[in-house]
Amino acid sequence: MSRLRVGVIGVGHLGNLHAKMYAQIETSELVGVYDVNTERAQSVAAEHGTRAYASVEALLHDVDAVNIATVTSTHHDVAMQAIDQGKHLFIEKPITATIEQGRTIVQRAEAKGLRLQVGHIERFNPAILALEPYRIKPLFIESHRLAQFNPRGSDVAVVLDLMIHDIDLILSLVRSKVVRIDANGIAVVSDSPDIANARLQFENGCVANVTASRISQNKMRKMRLFQTDAYISIDFAQGLAEVFRLVDEQEQSATPTMLLGKIDQGKRKRLIVYEQPEVREGNALKRELEAFVHSVKTGTEPAVTGHDGLQALEVAQEILAMIQSQRITAIE
Numbered sequence: 086m087s088r089l090r091v092g093v094i095g096v097g098h099l100g101n102l103h104a105k106m107y108a109q110i111e112t113s114e115l116v117g118v119y120d121v122n123t124e125r126a127q128s129v130a131a132e133h134g135t136r137a138y139a140s141v142e143a144l145l146h147d148v149d150a151v152n153i154a155t156v157t158s159t160h161h162d163v164a165m166q167a168i169d170q171g172k173h174l175f176i177e178k179p180i181t182a183t184i185e186q187g188r189t190i191v192q193r194a195e196a197k198g199l200r201l202q203v204g205h206i207e208r209f210n211p212a213i214l215a216l217e218p219y220r221i222k223p224l225f226i227e228s229h230r231l232a233q234f235n236p237r238g239s240d241v242a243v244v245l246d247l248m249i250h251d252i253d254l255i256l257s258l259v260r261s262k263v264v265r266i267d268a269n270g271i272a273v274v275s276d277s278p279d280i281a282n283a284r285l286q287f288e289n290g291c292v293a294n295v296t297a298s299r300i301s302q303n304k305m306r307k308m309r310l311f312q313t314d315a316y317i318s319i320d321f322a323q324g325l326a327e328v329f330r331l332v333d334e335q336e337q338s339a340t341p342t343m344l345l346g347k348i349d350q351g352k353r354k355r356l357i358v359y360e361q362p363e364v365r366e367g368n369a370l371k372r373e374l375e376a377f378v379h380s381v382k383t384g385t386e387p388a389v390t391g392h393d394g395l396q397a398l399e400v401a402q403e404i405l406a407m408i409q410s411q412r413i414t415a416i417e
C-alpha cells in the first residue's frame with residue numbers, strides 16, 4: 086500500500102516535531118514543509134531531509150494530507166485553503182480560535198468527505214491507553230495541569246492553551262452533556278488568565294474540578310477519577326496509571342494485583358485491590374500521527390474528530406467567558 090503524502094504547515098516548536106514523526110512513520114511520506122518564516126522552514130526541511138515550499142498552494146498541490154501546526158489564530162484560514170483543495174487535515178489544538186471558525190471547518194471538511202483529526206494528544210498518553218481494559222465511569226474528577234511560565238502559548242488564556250487538554254479528555258471519559266459550568270481565574274503575568282479553575286457538572290451526575298496554571302513553581306499533570314467501584318490516578322508526565330478497585334472475591338484479574346483489604350459489610354464480600362496496569366512504551370505524538378495516517382488511509386473515523394475538538398473549544402470558551410465577566414465585575 087502506498088504511503089500517505091503529508092505536508093506540515095507551520096514548523097515552529099511543535100510542527101518541527103510533527104515533521105520529524107512523519108519522516109519516521111512507515112505509512113507516511115514527509116513531502117515537505119511550509120512556514121511564513123522562510124528561514125525556519127528551510128532549516129527544518131534540511132533537518133528532516135525534505136523540501137521547504139515557497140507557498141501553501143505549492144505544498145497543497147503535492148500532498149494528500151496536511152498537518153497544521155501554525156499559531157492558533159491562523160488555523161481557520163490555513164485549514165480552509167486545504168479543505169478547498171480536497172486535502173485531509175490534522176489540526177493542532179485548539180481546533181481554531183473561535184467556535185464559529187471551528188464549526189465552519191468541521192462542516193466543510195465533512196461536506197467534502199475529508200478526514201479531520203484534532204491534536205488532543207493526551208488521548209494517546211500511555212497512561213490513558215493502559216486504562217483501556219477498565220470500565221471507566223467516573224462520578225467525580227479532579228485534575229491539575231500546572232506549568233512554569235513560558236511565553237510560548239501565552240498569547241491565549243491558559244484555558245485554551247493547557248486546560249483544553251483536560252477538558253477534551255474529561256468529555257471523552259464522561260460521555261455526557263455538560264449542564265453547568267462554574268469558573269474563576271486571574272491574569273497574573275500576561276493579559277489573559279494565567280491560572281484558572283472550572284467546575285463542570287454533567288447530565289449523568291458527574292462533577293469535574295479542573296485546575297490549570299502556567300505560573301506554578303513545579304510542574305504537575307495529574308487526573309484522579311472516582312467511581313462507585315474504583316479510584317483511578319493518572320500521572321500524564323510520568324505515564325503512570327494506578328487503580329484501586331473493589332472486586333468480588335471470586336474475580337480473576339489479568340493485571341498483577343496487590344490485596345489492600347477486605348470489606349465484610351453488606352451482602353457482597355469485596356476485596357480492595359491495587360493494580361498498576363501495564364503501560365506500553367512509546368511516543369504519544371507518534372501514536373497520534375500514526376492514528377491520523379491510518380484514519381485517512383482506511384477512511385475510518387479519526388480517534389479525535391473535528392466534533393471532539395469543537396466540543397472541547399465550546400466548553401473552554403464558556404469557561405473563559407465566565408472568568409472574563411467576573412474580571413469586569415471586579416474592576417467595577
Ligand code: NAD
Nearest residue numbers: 095096097098099100120121122154155156157159177178
Ligand atoms: P510556535 O510559535 O513555536 O510555532 C508556530 C509556527 O507557525 C511559527 O514557526 C510561525 O512562523 C508559523 N506560522 C504562523 N502563521 C503561519 C501561517 N499562516 N502559515 C504558515 N506558518 C505560520 O508555536 P507552537 O508552540 O509550535 O504551537 C503551534 C500550535 O500547536 C498552536 O496551535 C498550539 O496551541 C499547538 N500546541 C499544541 C501542543 C500540544 O500539546 N498538543 C503543545 C504546544 C502547542
